[in-house]
Amino acid sequence: MVVNATSGAGHMRDLLDAVRPPAAARMADVRARLDALAKPPGSLGGLEDIAARLACIVGNPPPPLHRRRVLVFAADHGVARRGVSAYPPDVTRHMCALFAAGGAAVNVLARTVGADVTVVDVGVDAAEPIAGVVARRVRRGTRDLADGPALTPDEVDAAFSAGWECARAAARDADIIALGEMGIANTTAAAAVTAALTGEDVACVVGTGTGIDAAVLARKRDIVARAVRRLGGERDPRAVLAEVGGLEIAALAGAAVGAAASARPVVTDGFIATAGVLAAARMCPAVADYVFASHLSSEPGHAVQLAALGLHPVLHLRLRLGEGTGAVLALPVIDAAGAVLREMATLEQALAASRSAAAPAVYAP
Amino acid sequence: MVVNATSGAGHMRDLLDAVRPPAAARMADVRARLDALAKPPGSLGGLEDIAARLACIVGNPPPPLHRRRVLVFAADHGVARRGVSAYPPDVTRHMCALFAAGGAAVNVLARTVGADVTVVDVGVDAAEPIAGVVARRVRRGTRDLADGPALTPDEVDAAFSAGWECARAAARDADIIALGEMGIANTTAAAAVTAALTGEDVACVVGTGTGIDAAVLARKRDIVARAVRRLGGERDPRAVLAEVGGLEIAALAGAAVGAAASARPVVTDGFIATAGVLAAARMCPAVADYVFASHLSSEPGHAVQLAALGLHPVLHLRLRLGEGTGAVLALPVIDAAGAVLREMATLEQALAASRSAAAPAVYAP
Numbered sequence: 036m037v038v039n040a041t042s043g044a045g046h047m048r049d050l051l052d053a054v055r056p057p058a059a060a061r062m063a064d065v066r067a068r069l070d071a072l073a074k075p076p077g078s079l080g081g082l083e084d085i086a087a088r089l090a091c092i093v094g095n096p097p098p099p100l101h102r103r104r105v106l107v108f109a110a111d112h113g114v115a116r117r118g119v120s121a122y123p124p125d126v127t128r129h130m131c132a133l134f135a136a137g138g139a140a141v142n143v144l145a146r147t148v149g150a151d152v153t154v155v156d157v158g159v160d161a162a163e164p165i166a167g168v169v170a171r172r173v174r175r176g177t178r179d180l181a182d183g184p185a186l187t188p189d190e191v192d193a194a195f196s197a198g199w200e201c202a203r204a205a206a207r208d209a210d211i212i213a214l215g216e217m218g219i220a221n222t223t224a225a226a227a228v229t230a231a232l233t234g235e236d237v238a239c240v241v242g243t244g245t246g247i248d249a250a251v252l253a254r255k256r257d258i259v260a261r262a263v264r265r266l267g268g269e270r271d272p273r274a275v276l277a278e279v280g281g282l283e284i285a286a287l288a289g290a291a292v293g294a295a296a297s298a299r300p301v302v303t304d305g306f307i308a309t310a311g312v313l314a315a316a317r318m319c320p321a322v323a324d325y326v327f328a329s330h331l332s333s334e335p336g337h338a339v340q341l342a343a344l345g346l347h348p349v350l351h352l353r354l355r356l357g358e359g360t361g362a363v364l365a366l367p368v369i370d371a372a373g374a375v376l377r378e379m380a381t382l383e384q385a386l387a388a389s390r391s392a393a394a395p396a397v398y399a400p
Numbered sequence: 401m402v403v404n405a406t407s408g409a410g411h412m413r414d415l416l417d418a419v420r421p422p423a424a425a426r427m428a429d430v431r432a433r434l435d436a437l438a439k440p441p442g443s444l445g446g447l448e449d450i451a452a453r454l455a456c457i458v459g460n461p462p463p464p465l466h467r468r469r470v471l472v473f474a475a476d477h478g479v480a481r482r483g484v485s486a487y488p489p490d491v492t493r494h495m496c497a498l499f500a501a502g503g504a505a506v507n508v509l510a511r512t513v514g515a516d517v518t519v520v521d522v523g524v525d526a527a528e529p530i531a532g533v534v535a536r537r538v539r540r541g542t543r544d545l546a547d548g549p550a551l552t553p554d555e556v557d558a559a560f561s562a563g564w565e566c567a568r569a570a571a572r573d574a575d576i577i578a579l580g581e582m583g584i585a586n587t588t589a590a591a592a593v594t595a596a597l598t599g600e601d602v603a604c605v606v607g608t609g610t611g612i613d614a615a616v617l618a619r620k621r622d623i624v625a626r627a628v629r630r631l632g633g634e635r636d637p638r639a640v641l642a643e644v645g646g647l648e649i650a651a652l653a654g655a656a657v658g659a660a661a662s663a664r665p666v667v668t669d670g671f672i673a674t675a676g677v678l679a680a681a682r683m684c685p686a687v688a689d690y691v692f693a694s695h696l697s698s699e700p701g702h703a704v705q706l707a708a709l710g711l712h713p714v715l716h717l718r719l720r721l722g723e724g725t726g727a728v729l730a731l732p733v734i735d736a737a738g739a740v741l742r743e744m745a746t747l748e749q750a751l752a753a754s755r756s757a758a759a760p761a762v763y764a765p
């Protein structure tokens with residue numbers, strides 16, 4: 036078990052203070068450049084928005100984002116004992132082993148887009164470390180959030196620091212960082228965190244997760260509603276994470292902050308990853324300027340989170356797996372957006388070149 | 401100018417008859433395999449649907465789709481003289497030159513995903529062939545569809561054959577074929593084709609294209625409505641393409657059929673490309689089984705077409721450029737879907753491996 040010796044609210048403040056806003060002053064130039072390219076202004080829609088934001092983060096034009104890494108934070112949840120998930124808690128541990136072996140969905144998808152996978156155990160409920168997984172376990176799972184606080188503030192800080200440090204380490208050799216997670220019952224914690232941070236109705240943020248029936252869904256809603264009620268309207272992200280959060284959600288928040296502090300674009304995944312990002316953005320609003328939404332999950336609370344963050348998802352695939360699967364799938368699109376600024380001709384260049392060209396056709400079927 | 405000597409309705413029938421339906425009998429096995437993988441059943445949503453359809457087309461598990469080609473069909477439109485576009489007609493020609501030079505949006509995006517670009521002139525209004533572009537010009541642009549039939553049936557057949565042959569040629573060294581287009585004023589023709597083929601209200605399928613104001617939009621709607629009325633409810637795709645279509649739309653229809661006849665997955669782009677695909681599917685319903693929707697355009701008629709085809713777009717980026725830009729961006733996602741079937745472990749394998757593993761952590765930040 037590892038608890039960071041320098042954890043605490045003061046330390047967390049230092050980590051947040053390391054984030055500088057992207058160079059928004061660059062935006063006008065970038066937009067002018069996009070409008071001058073050989074296409075109707077705005078006709079690349081959301082791809083232009085991604086390109087413009089990317090240019091503010093990594094420079095204009097953005098360099099290629101070839102070195103890609105997805106950080107997958109794993110932890111267990113005491114509330115799993117309430118039967119809120121379709122799967123038993125030990126699946127978290129087995130899936131971590133599968134990540135390490137390279138056979139899970141996120142590994143497969145990451146390989147197709149040239150991304151490396153790092154799995155971080157911040158709170159798996161296992162007796163031993165998991166081979167092939169970064170060992171940053173704060174405790175063996177959270178406490179049951181239906182019973183009382185899931186974590187102590189120090190545990191939140193330790194998980195947050197672990198996430199921050201992993202993102203900073205990843206930023207040393209990654210151009211872009213995707214976020215993912217694994218943890219049986221973590222849609223329950225993510226729903227509670229989302230409801231608490233946004234004030235949204237619990238009914239609008241609790242979904243069927245890995246696949247539960249109506250009776251279990253009703254129980255899950257009831258558990259989330261009671262847990263959120265204990266916060267009495269408190270929206271401080273650290274307090275929310277402690278009362279109803281999870282170690283991987285706190286680590287995801289820390290990772291988003293750490294990647295932003297390293298001026299790396301961050302790609303969020305689905306409902307749980309985005310709960311962490313939302314907490315991070317509530318601690319430090321500039322973090323949201325580094326984050327790109329990859330996909331719209333079929334979990335209903337994901338749209339609530341993205342709206343709160345002002346983010347627009349690229350992919351609509353009704354994913355509900357997590358692991359970072361949607362985030363890695365969006366990496367080629369985000370990289371392609373940067374290439375538009377880097378490689379496209381302007382309309383003026385195109386017309387000049389066209390008027391001077393007179394060579395024969397080069398290809399015939 | 402090239403008009404295929406073997407064109408005609410009988411020849412088109414031969415081309416359509418070359419399409420065999422995908423191996424739908426394989427679907428049950430593929431779905432069972434997807435459900436056995438180490439994830440909750442159905443949790444990869446639309447990616448599982450893509451994987452399953454791909455397996456029926458190219459085999460189970462699908463091989464990698466590394467060799468990717470986008471076919472960009474270009475033509476001019478007589479109706480451009482009515483001022484229905486924000487751009488003058490000679491932009492078609494200049495953009496073809498830019499495609500050949502590699503500086504347009506589709507070139508840039510294609511490079512980021514490892515796709516090759518082939519541009520085919522099936523009806524650009526230019527005096528000479530365009531360097532670097534496949535010369536299959538049927539005529540210099542369509543006639544003005546506001547005046548009367550845009551094309552003769554023989555011209556439709558010639559463009560269709562050109563598309564078919566280009567797709568067959570591309571299939572010799574491409575695992576997957578994306579479709580794109582270029583043609584000033586071609587959203588007008590695509591809207592007319594879509595309204596005529598689906599029976600949808602013209603108001604629902606006419607959009608602002610490259611960017612026109614309300615007055616021009618009203619004129620465009622009026623032109624489309626009058627042209628569609630001339631068809632008197634006729635929905636035969638060949639008749640529709642002749643009365644209100646375009647050479648690139650007919651070529652796109654032929655390309656979709658040709659790719660399907662070669663058992664290659666086809667990725668459609670936005671409103672114009674999908675007008676061609678819709679015409680193809682109305683000629684030969686099995687074609688739709690080979691087609692994947694890449695994105696949802698901001699042109700309102702695109703959703704109408706996709707619904708008519710029963711296709712679900714992967715990307716939501718509010719693109720309205722055409723060229724095949726959305727289609728190439730979706731290629732990595734479609735390839736990744738196949739990798740899920742090819743590389744993911746089953747839950748059973750994962751549990752067996754996890755229970756036997758006991759090595760130390762391999763990575764620490």
